[in-house]
Amino acid sequence: MSILGNRVVRKEDPKFLTSGGTYVDDLKIDGAARVTYVRSTSAHARIRSVDIDEARSAPGVLAVVTAADIELDPLPLEMPMLNEKMPQPWLATDVVRYVGEPVVAIVSETQAEGADAAELIFIDYEPLPVLVDTEGALEGSIVLHPEAGTNVSFELQFGRDESLFDGCEVVVRRRVNNQRVAPCPLEVRAVAARWEDDGRLTQWSSTQAPHSVRDALAKAYGLFEDEVHVISPDVGGGFGAKIGGYPDELLIAWLARRVGRPLKWTETRSESMVALGHGRAQLQDIEIGGSRDGTIGAYRLTVLQDSGAYPRVGALLSFMTRTMASGTYRIPKVDFNSRSVVTNTTPVVSYRGAGRPEATAAIERAVDLFAAEIGMDPAEVRRRNLVPPDAFPFTTPLGTTYDVGDYGRALELALEASGYADLRKEQARRREAGEVRQLGIGLSAYVEITNGVPGSEFAAVEVRENGTAVVRTGTSPHGQGHVTSWAMLVSDALGIPIDSIEVVHGDTDVVPRGVGTFGSRSLQVGGVAAHQAAGQVVDKARQLAAKLLEADPADVVLDKVGQRFHVAGTPAVAKSWGELAREASSEPGGLSAETDFTPPGATFPFGCHVAVVEVDTETGKVTIERLVAVDDAGRILNPLVAEGQIQGGLAQGAAQALLEQVAYDDDGNPLTANLADYTFVSAAEVPSFETTSMETPTPVNELGAKGIGESGTIGSTPAVQNAVVDALSHLGVRHVDMPATPERVWQAIAAAR
Amino acid sequence: MIPVAFDYQRVSSVDEALGLLATHGDEAKLLAGGHSLLPLMKLRLAVPSVLVDVGRLHDLSYVRDAGDHVAIGALTRHRDLETSELLAAQVPILAHVAGQVGDPQVRHRGTIGGSLAHGDPASDLPAVVLALGGTLVARGPGGERTIEARSFFEGFLQTALGPDELLTEIRVPKATIVGAAAVRNGTTGVALVNMGSTPLRASATEAALAAGASIGDAAAVAAEGTEPSGDLNASPDFRRHLATVLVRRALEEAAS
Numbered sequence A: 001m002s003i004l005g006n007r008v009v010r011k012e013d014p015k016f017l018t019s020g021g022t023y024v025d026d027l028k029i030d031g032a033a034r035v036t037y038v039r040s041t042s043a044h045a046r047i048r049s050v051d052i053d054e055a056r057s058a059p060g061v062l063a064v065v066t067a068a069d070i071e072l073d074p075l076p077l078e079m080p081m082l083n084e085k086m087p088q089p090w091l092a093t094d095v096v097r098y099v100g101e102p103v104v105a106i107v108s109e110t111q112a113e114g115a116d117a118a119e120l121i122f123i124d125y126e127p128l129p130v131l132v133d134t135e136g137a138l139e140g141s142i143v144l145h146p147e148a149g150t151n152v153s154f155e156l157q158f159g160r161d162e163s164l165f166d167g168c169e170v171v172v173r174r175r176v177n178n179q180r181v182a183p184c185p186l187e188v189r190a191v192a193a194r195w196e197d198d199g200r201l202t203q204w205s206s207t208q209a210p211h212s213v214r215d216a217l218a219k220a221y222g223l224f225e226d227e228v229h230v231i232s233p234d235v236g237g238g239f240g241a242k243i244g245g246y247p248d249e250l251l252i253a254w255l256a257r258r259v260g261r262p263l264k265w266t267e268t269r270s271e272s273m274v275a276l277g278h279g280r281a282q283l284q285d286i287e288i289g290g291s292r293d294g295t296i297g298a299y300r301l302t303v304l305q306d307s308g309a310y311p312r313v314g315a316l317l318s319f320m321t322r323t324m325a326s327g328t329y330r331i332p333k334v335d336f337n338s339r340s341v342v343t344n345t346t347p348v349v350s351y352r353g354a355g356r357p358e359a360t361a362a363i364e365r366a367v368d369l370f371a372a373e374i375g376m377d378p379a380e381v382r383r384r385n386l387v388p389p390d391a392f393p394f395t396t397p398l399g400t401t402y403d404v405g406d407y408g409r410a411l412e413l414a415l416e417a418s419g420y421a422d423l424r425k426e427q428a429r430r431r432e433a434g435e436v437r438q439l440g441i442g443l444s445a446y447v448e449i450t451n452g453v454p455g456s457e458f459a460a461v462e463v464r465e466n467g468t469a470v471v472r473t474g475t476s477p478h479g480q481g482h483v484t485s486w487a488m489l490v491s492d493a494l495g496i497p498i499d500s501i502e503v504v505h506g507d508t509d510v511v512p513r514g515v516g517t518f519g520s521r522s523l524q525v526g527g528v529a530a531h532q533a534a535g536q537v538v539d540k541a542r543q544l545a546a547k548l549l550e551a552d553p554a555d556v557v558l559d560k561v562g563q564r565f566h567v568a569g570t571p572a573v574a575k576s577w578g579e580l581a582r583e584a585s586s587e588p589g590g591l592s593a594e595t596d597f598t599p600p601g602a603t604f605p606f607g608c609h610v611a612v613v614e615v616d617t618e619t620g621k622v623t624i625e626r627l628v629a630v631d632d633a634g635r636i637l638n639p640l641v642a643e644g645q646i647q648g649g650l651a652q653g654a655a656q657a658l659l660e661q662v663a664y665d666d667d668g669n670p671l672t673a674n675l676a677d678y679t680f681v682s683a684a685e686v687p688s689f690e691t692t693s694m695e696t697p698t699p700v701n702e703l704g705a706k707g708i709g710e711s712g713t714i715g716s717t718p719a720v721q722n723a724v725v726d727a728l729s730h731l732g733v734r735h736v737d738m739p740a741t742p743e744r745v746w747q748a749i750a751a752a753r
Numbered sequence B: 001m002i003p004v005a006f007d008y009q010r011v012s013s014v015d016e017a018l019g020l021l022a023t024h025g026d027e028a029k030l031l032a033g034g035h036s037l038l039p040l041m042k043l044r045l046a047v048p049s050v051l052v053d054v055g056r057l058h059d060l061s062y063v064r065d066a067g068d069h070v071a072i073g074a075l076t077r078h079r080d081l082e083t084s085e086l087l088a089a090q091v092p093i094l095a096h097v098a099g100q101v102g103d104p105q106v107r108h109r110g111t112i113g114g115s116l117a118h119g120d121p122a123s124d125l126p127a128v129v130l131a132l133g134g135t136l137v138a139r140g141p142g143g144e145r146t147i148e149a150r151s152f153f154e155g156f157l158q159t160a161l162g163p164d165e166l167l168t169e170i171r172v173p174k175a176t177i178v179g180a181a182a183v184r185n186g187t188t189g190v191a192l193v194n195m196g197s198t199p200l201r202a203s204a205t206e207a208a209l210a211a212g213a214s215i216g217d218a219a220a221v222a223a224e225g226t227e228p229s230g231d232l233n234a235s236p237d238f239r240r241h242l243a244t245v246l247v248r249r250a251l252e253e254a255a256s
């Protein structure tokens, strides 16, 4: 019997639950000094002067560095599509463009000495007009990057089909804000760098993608890739924000060379809130039209994406929003246009879902607006417009081809699990009775794209002479459970128990190639690679066993329980994995196989979430009573691990709907720069989730697996937001922007009255 | 996130603490549970050069029946208030509110004395002690004095305590009625959290009740005379609105 599909308890957890993990900041690196960045406190200003004299002679200070000292070439563009006229310098040169932009780097013996020296630095700023809102950026009277001559950092303009809504009986339009949020990994960013005697660079990084850090460092320092050794030890979360080369991370090695010491930098939480990239930040104009029988005829989404002061991957998020614009619905006509603009705010990067939650939030809100307008139950409107199961592979009007799905079944399962009809009855009762606490029921029938950015992944499997195995993977987990999942995949092929399988990741010297863990790609790319490599090892072992047993390889079978090979029918004469590994030890690589797997395409997980909220109509307070989630990510390798991803995702998604927002005042000062002001979700704000899993295997890969890392976040946000609006719909409320804070809810009620 | 360097002194008696305060003046700060002071120090908003740790003055941790009132040692942790049987019987509102503070970690560290001495208008316990008409006992170089809760809170994070004084005890009258922000003790005391720069009595509501107004009418004037500030959580208007709703609910709960 295969181990795949079983609830296998995570191998990595005993360590985390007892001694704890080892994060970059925990590493003892002999002789390491510390780096402290002095960051801009002004959102937009010309730097008149920087006075570093006093800091230079402060206790413990080894160096104080400004942009003028850095003789490195400008940072290479992170992605080819980004506007090269809007580059972020290593340290701010003459102008600062957001609060949090690094201006000065201090190297000191201890972190405390660095913090003290930072207070002795005086930066004279000449204020420049500040651009915080994206519409102002589009209008363009203030231009942040004069060389670019525009604030537009990226655009997807396909023209507007003016006849899009012709023939629609009903058209609803609404502007909605998919607010900026902060990823808040529990471990903030941390980097340590050391130049080795042979000229190689070792860098420890808290990252989701060590190989791309290696490549970025090699480029920045003019080294060959194999001259850079990147290690990511345990990583305490990333959520998409710990990918790619932040200037302040890449500069540590240069500082290390300058002072001739290994260096360590760990950002503080307050620093992380402004210096780690933010997510979402889309202003959306949604328009939906159709007929009164509930058929949706056309949909238009126009996006204004905030990319922050220096465009990074966040500027490109609208790509994914466009890809998933029409969601689970068969809509004949769909229009999408977007512009990304720079503002005096922290750069926007990818954050759990990266462009897809924005698409889902827009279409799910749109469907509810349409349902409210025609007076039809939102579940019924969905039922009438979902892509039917026999339509797959299904290509949307914008050209996205969904692999496989049964959206209707997910909807019906979710309605059933939530007791939808009874909920509506209870809602009617409370409305009738005019109760203060009203009930809201919100739906979200989502589909998303995983492994949306094409790429391959490396895996190597080796059986050692003692009969244990090691698998090396190019993906780099930071909480997702790869160690358990990859061991299961290899165990399934080899028969070697998971406790005897070591999973190695996050070290570019040991794992030659890799892409990383993001976009819910790991299992369907890296996992498949591991599975294939394991299969190749079995083939090799079979050949070897056949030779030793003087048999035809076709007659040799692997007894997975006994972990050995024998000729079919004569189990008494067998060769164990250890024996075969010893036999193969003379050959290069021993008993091992390597593979790079490139999947033929992306996969499309889907599901349906139902949120039940109680809204106190006097105080505006929203309480999530229930969150019912049906998720289908294809074949599930380990339900326990999948559920962990779903649970965290649901909480994070619900948090965007109700709690979280990064806010700036008109001068670009962050108002949410610590966890006292940024309302990070905790277990106290969410109910126990009710999850149901559906498994529709994808034909795209041999495991039948899709990604599950982001679905929870994608589905739950609109479900909760829709529930809040639903609770108030009888009062005439049609929309409440996120986060639906008590005050916003109160105002929406007051405005509707 | 890293405080400015400071000296640390752990004391084993009130006198020792007072001696250190006298020596260092306003350079020194008392450290109780640290749950208000340490965050400020980490943000470098508070920069004491000497921390006088009174956290182990166990003889200032008690809840005692003192006849007409209950006496509470200033170093009593929120958790001990929450679980005190005496409070549950005699001043249930205080036990109830202590149980609402933060999370278990905060309640096991934070002290009632620290909460009052910090004088944060957003804190829960100061408002309750104010509503109850409590009395605070402080010791300083000149000996002991008592301060009415009513005149204790002077401004944002400012109290009547001098830099050389230590809060030793909080006295609250027995009041058997449970309610979220209202207490009945012959008269009704109503105090408001986060409606100005200090915790406040809802004096218009109290006056209306004394004059025989209905709960609804009395609650409707709860925000009168207050000047709440606005922030990301709530605008001044919303705070005023919430005051009327929450005071009404508290009065209804107290009356039922």
Ligand SMILES: Cc1cc2nc3c(=O)[nH]c(=O)nc-3n(C[C@H](O)[C@H](O)[C@H](O)COP(=O)(O)OP(=O)(O)OC[C@H]3O[C@@H](n4cnc5c(N)ncnc54)[C@H](O)[C@@H]3O)c2cc1C
Binding pocket: B029, B030, B031, B032, B033, B034, B035, B036, B037, B038, B039, B054, B074, B075, B100, B101, B102, B103, B106, B109, B110, B111, B112, B113, B114, B115, B116, B117, B118, B122, B123, B124, B125, B161, B165, B166, B167, B168
């Ligand atoms: C995460 C978190 C959540 C919280 N949530 C809440 C909440 O929901 N509601 C709430 O009301 N509070 C909350 N608090 C604040 C908490 O209740 C604090 O513990 C309390 O306000 C201060 O008590 P302390 O003993 O920790 O004081 P400390 O931080 O040690 O001291 C605070 C101030 O009081 C002074 N001081 C302390 N003891 C004395 C004394 N005996 N005499 C004179 N001066 C003294 C100190 O010098 C300092 O200036 C929260 C705090 C945290 C960190």
